[in-house]
Amino acid sequence: MQRILLASLLLVSVSACAYRPDPTDLVHIVDSPADVRVCQNLGEVSPVVPTTPGFGSATDSMKEAVVALGGTHLYLQQTTHDWSLVRGIAYRCGSGVVRQEVVIRAKG
Secondary structure, three states: OHHHHHHHHHHHHHHHOOOOOOHHHHOEEEOOHHHHOOOEEEEEOOOOEEOOOOHHHHHHHHHHHHHHOOOOEEEEEEOOOOOOEEEEEEEEOOOOOOOOOOOOOOOO
């Protein structure tokens, strides 16, 4: 009986120490439109920003905005050929995402 009590107390204490990641740690950062092609676009989360030193704080702000919108992915859209400027766009990917397609029909 004491072993069962000790084992259950041990399990409870171990589960209390479980790792709970910050929601922004769960945001996936991608740089290819193919990575979010079947995802729901939630909108821009940053203006065009430089990728110079200090870009980490801009990325953190973008990730917080993605979480606030209920997103799962941050797409860094390249706005210059050399990646010196990017724009952040929030997407929700995964189950429950309804892909919307636009069909354009030719008149004639």
